[in-house]
Amino acid sequence: MTTPGKELRVLAFEDSPVDCELLELELRRSGYRAQIFRVDTIPALREALRQPAWDVILADFNLPGLTALDALACVKTFDLDLPFIVVSGSAGEDIAVQAMKAGAHDFFSKAHLTRLSSAIERELREARIRQEHRLAVAQIRETNQRLTAIFNQTIVGIAQVDTSGQIVLANARFCRLLGSSQQAIVSSSFLALIHPDDRSQAREGLADLAVEGHGYVTELRYLRPDGSFVWGGTSASGLRDASGAHAGLVLIVEDVGERKRVELELQAAVRVRDEFISIASHELKTPLTALELQVSSALGRLRKSEAPWKDGVEPKLASAVRQTERLAVLINNLLDVTRITSGRLNLTRSAMDLRGLVEAVVRHFQEFIRHSRSTVSVRADGPVEGHWDPVRMESIVTNLLSNAIKYGEGNPIDIELSRKDNCAQLVVTDRGLGISPEDHKRVFERFERAVPSEHYGGLGLGLWIARHSVEAHGGTIEVSSRPFEGSQFTVKIPVSPAGVQP
Amino acid sequence: MTLFTPLPDSDGGGPDSPAVMIVEDDFDIREAVRDVLTDEGFSVCEASNGHEALALLQTIRPKLILLDLNMPIMNGSQFLRMQQRTPSIATIPTVIMSAVDRLQEQLGELRPTDTLAKPLKGPELLSMVRKHCS
Numbered sequence: 321m322t323t324p325g326k327e328l329r330v331l332a333f334e335d336s337p338v339d340c341e342l343l344e345l346e347l348r349r350s351g352y353r354a355q356i357f358r359v360d361t362i363p364a365l366r367e368a369l370r371q372p373a374w375d376v377i378l379a380d381f382n383l384p385g386l387t388a389l390d391a392l393a394c395v396k397t398f399d400l401d402l403p404f405i406v407v408s409g410s411a412g413e414d415i416a417v418q419a420m421k422a423g424a425h426d427f428f429s430k431a432h433l434t435r436l437s438s439a440i441e442r443e444l445r446e447a448r449i450r451q452e453h454r455l456a457v458a459q460i461r462e463t464n465q466r467l468t469a470i471f472n473q474t475i476v477g478i479a480q481v482d483t484s485g486q487i488v489l490a491n492a493r494f495c496r497l498l499g500s501s502q503q504a505i506v507s508s509s510f511l512a513l514i515h516p517d518d519r520s521q522a523r524e525g526l527a528d529l530a531v532e533g534h535g536y537v538t539e540l541r542y543l544r545p546d547g548s549f550v551w552g553g554t555s556a557s558g559l560r561d562a563s564g565a566h567a568g569l570v571l572i573v574e575d576v577g578e579r580k581r582v583e584l585e586l587q588a589a590v591r592v593r594d595e596f597i598s599i600a601s602h603e604l605k606t607p608l609t610a611l612e613l614q615v616s617s618a619l620g621r622l623r624k625s626e627a628p629w630k631d632g633v634e635p636k637l638a639s640a641v642r643q644t645e646r647l648a649v650l651i652n653n654l655l656d657v658t659r660i661t662s663g664r665l666n667l668t669r670s671a672m673d674l675r676g677l678v679e680a681v682v683r684h685f686q687e688f689i690r691h692s693r694s695t696v697s698v699r700a701d702g703p704v705e706g707h708w709d710p711v712r713m714e715s716i717v718t719n720l721l722s723n724a725i726k727y728g729e730g731n732p733i734d735i736e737l738s739r740k741d742n743c744a745q746l747v748v749t750d751r752g753l754g755i756s757p758e759d760h761k762r763v764f765e766r767f768e769r770a771v772p773s774e775h776y777g778g779l780g781l782g783l784w785i786a787r788h789s790v791e792a793h794g795g796t797i798e799v800s801s802r803p804f805e806g807s808q809f810t811v812k813i814p815v816s817p818a819g820v821q822p
Numbered sequence: 823m824t825l826f827t828p829l830p831d832s833d834g835g836g837p838d839s840p841a842v843m844i845v846e847d848d849f850d851i852r853e854a855v856r857d858v859l860t861d862e863g864f865s866v867c868e869a870s871n872g873h874e875a876l877a878l879l880q881t882i883r884p885k886l887i888l889l890d891l892n893m894p895i896m897n898g899s900q901f902l903r904m905q906q907r908t909p910s911i912a913t914i915p916t917v918i919m920s921a922v923d924r925l926q927e928q929l930g931e932l933r934p935t936d937t938l939a940k941p942l943k944g945p946e947l948l949s950m951v952r953k954h955c956s
Contacts, residue, residue, distance in 0.1 A: 605921035606848060608941040613854035616944040617861055648941045668926055683945045711939060 325351040328440070331368055331402075333379035333391045335360040339430065343378060343407070350437030362386065362394050369398050376440055379424075381408035381415055392422050401450055403443030407433070477552070477573035480559070481510045483566060485526075497552065497575055499544040510571070515541035515549050522554075526569065529558055539576060551580040594662045601655040608648055615640045619687075641687040649722055656715055656785045657766075665792050667709040669817070674704040674713065674744055675737050681717045682735070685725070693730035694750075696721070700737035704744045706815035712789040719782035720748040720809050727807070728752035743795070743812045751806035760799050786811075794818055840865035841955045843884040845875040845901065846919070847893040851942075855888065855919075858944050864951060872901030879911050886954040888938075891920040891928065902932050915954045 328347060334340050340358050347354040357373075359365045360383055368374075377395060379388040388406045395404060406419045409430040416427040426439045471478060477494030479487050490505045498505060498513060505513070514522050518540045529536045536556040541549040552573040561567040619637045622630060659665045675698070682689070682696050689696050724733045731751035738745045755763060764787045766780070783797075790797045795813030841864045846852040849870075856866050867882060869875035873896040875887070887905075891898035898918060906912050921940035922928055938950055 602921045605940045606851070609919075609921070610848065610850035610854045612941050613851070613858050613944055613947070617854065617858045620861060620944075648943075651941075680943075680946055680949070684943050 325353040328352040328354045329373055329375045330354050330356045331365075331374045331377045332356050332358045333360070333365055333377065333383070333388065334358050335380065335383045339380065339409070342430075343433070343436075346433045346436060347440075352437060352440075362390060365391055365394055366397075369395065369400065374402055375444060376403045376405065378405050378407050381406055381419065382410060388419055388424065389422050392419070392424060396423065401447055401454075403440065403447055405436070405439060405443065407436070477571075477575075479505070479510070479571045479573070480568060481571060482568040485509050485511060487513075488568070494573060497550055497573060498542050499546065499548075499550075504545075513542055515543055517541070526556060529556055529569065539580070542573070550575060551577045590662070594658045597654055597658045601651050601658075604651050605648075608644065608651065612641075612644045612648060615644055638687050638691070642691055645685065645688060649718060652715060653719070653781050653785055656789075657781055660785065660788045665712070665788060667712060667792055669707045669709055671705065671707055672710050672713065674706065674708070674746065675700045676703065677710065677713055678717055678735055678737060678746070681714060681721060685718075685721060688722070688725055689733075692725045692728065694725055694728045694733050696724075696733045696735065698735045698737070704737045704739055706744050706813070707817065708793060708813065712792060716786045716789045716811060717746070719786040720746075720811070723782055723809075724748050724750040724752070724807075731806070739815070740812070742816075743814055746811040746813075747808060748811075749806065749808045753807075754803040754805050755799065755801040755807055756803050757801075760801065763799065764797070839882045839884060840867040841885045842866045842951060843869065843875060843878065843882075843887045845869045845872065845887060845893070845898070846890040847871055848890070851890075855942070855947065858947055859951060862948055862951075864955065872896030872898065872904070875901055876904060879914075883911075884914065886951060887914055887916040888951075889916050889918050889934070891918060891922055891925075899929055899932055902929075902934060906932070917950055917954070 325348065330343070330347070332340050332343065334343075337358065340356055344354050344356050357368060359368050377391070379391045381388045388408070392404060395402065403425045404423065406416070406424045406427045407430055408415065408427070419427050425443050428436055428439065472492040474491065474493060477497045478489075478491045479494045480489040482488050487506055487508055487510055490502060492502075495502050495505055510526075511519055511523060521538065522540055525536045525538055536554075538554055540552055540554050542552045543549050553576040554574075555572045556569050559567045559570055615637060619634070619641055622634055622637060627633075656665075678698055678700075682698060685696075721733075721735070728750035729752035733751075734747075734749045736745075736747040736749070764783050766784045787797050790811055790813060793813045794817065795811060797809065797811045799807055799809050801807035842859055844852055844855050844859075844866055846855065846868075847870050852868055852870070856868065859866050867878060867884065869878055871893040872889075875889075876896075889898045889901060896904075898920070902916060902918075905914070905916065915935040917936040917938055918925070918929075918934040919938045919940055919942060925937060935954070936950060938947060
């Protein structure tokens with residue numbers, strides 16, 4: 321018993337049922353389990369071809385009033401890739417040639433059918449290869465279409481630059497960004513598209529990229545044909561060919577014009593604000609100088625005088641002195657904020673005595689201290705000398721002292737100065753409101769205070785400024801405090817800049 | 823060319839020379855500084871710009887010059903440069919009073935004896951003057 325062979329679906333264009341049976345026998349002998357469907361007219365053939373059911377067409381050459389060529393012509397009207405083999409009882413070599421020319425895949429005489437099966441096998445294999453090839457091509461075409469769509473529809477501009485610096489490929493977005501046509505952009509030099517002021521930067525960046533191969537990210541101005549330019553956030557990366565050799569660059573360009581515009585506007589606004597505050601502070605300080613000196617000398621004169629109206633005027637003048645001092649602190653803080661936020665807190669160091677400075681500040685605040693009913697004691701074993709910026713140091717002492725007076729509830733305030741190792745230590749202690757532990761960090765931030773602003777005035781800047789001034793000197797500031805018991809601020813500042821012997 | 827003929831170099835002013843010269847264009851500030859100093863017994867003279875100050879220095883020799891920076895006709899840095907180039911008055915201590923944010927940038931290579939930041943405070947002004955006039 322033979323094993324069931326390979327299934328083969330045969331469409332036979334044949335007028336003789338007997339010949340069909342012979343074909344089937346021959347195929348079975350060769351190991352095929354053939355199912356043969358016989359047609360002998362063109363309409364029947366056409367009808368059969370509509371079914372996707374065939375592996376091979378075997379066609380007799382001569383049928384009544386028809387030849388295999390008519391069948392072949394009919395098959396060709398279908399988009400099928402079926403092996404078409406002519407099997408003829410009578411036809412000679414000339415007919416074979418004719419059939420092959422018309423597109424038949426092979427030709428056999430009915431008298432020599434022994435090689436038919438191997439021919440079918442070969443044709444089936446080739447048809448399968450053709451089919452796989454067609455599928456692969458279709459797949460490549462489809463992938464290509466998809467990538468092209470992605471390339472063109474992506475919202476960033478993409479361009480490829482060859483090793484000579486010419487653009488060889490640019491997507492639709494890139495062209496739209498530059499307000500130019502694909503034709504004009506492809507084959508133009510990349511650097512020619514860059515604003516002249518940015519060219520050397522771009523050239524260097526791309527040259528480095530070619531050598532080192534890392535990504536290069538920058539912002540460049542791209543020229544448009546109308547003379548305007550557009551800011552392009554540009555990422556460039558090196559391309560390598562299959563052998564690993566440098567093969568140019570891929571550029572990804574994003575329109576950052578809007579962001580850039582906002583950025584520049586913001587910078588300009590910050591600059592204008594800083595300049596305004598700086599000028600305003602200077603302008604405010606000039607009249608304040610006259611005011612401060614006049615009211616304090618008037619108060620001094622009044623206190624020495626024996627005028628009968630002295631008692632009525634003195635508290636008013638003392639109040640004017642306090643308010644003037646307060647104004648001076650506010651103006652200085654305003655200027656400090658500008659310095660800090662614009663990164664201009666540069667130190668001008670000179671040799672100075674911190675104790676002398678603290679005493680001067682306390683003296684200066686005497687009207688305030690008197691009014692608050694607090695007393696301020698300054699304790700130091702001797703001068704505390706170092707190389708610091710006197711203006712910044714005064715700002716630290718002023719802000720810590722005015723803080724202690726403000727929140728000290730009229731209780732005594734202690735200022736202790738000492739020298740510890742290579743640092744000067746300044747400790748300001750009040751016995752007032754205090755600060756809850758969760759607020760200890762916050763009080764050094766800008767516009768922060770540990771109490772509601774409705775209850776205590778001020779800008780909420782003092783400790784923030786003090787912290788920045790301390791840090792600019794390489795020092796630290798800390799607070800320890802308990803609510804309703806008072807606060808203690810400890811400042812430690814190196815007596816000389818790091819690396820410099822005192 | 824010399825702009826003026828200064829007094830011969832000497833260690834302090836003559837009996838008639840005031841202790842402090844205030845060079846300041848703002849009348850109110852000048853008056854306030856003067857009041858603070860005279861209340862404490864210092865003698866003062868005043869100039870409203872660098873040019874006037876140089877003219878005055880031909881006849882008097884103060885122990886200290888308090889100098890504003892921004893002034894018309896001849897400003898503080900111009901005055902300081904002239905003063906430091908003129909040997910006979912170069913040794914008079916000069917203290918700059920200014921509200922300028924970055925003072926050293928404006929002064930360049932010029933080195934005043936001391937500086938006082940505006941707004942001026944009475945006690946600091948006085949201790950500065952005592953330091954140089956005692």
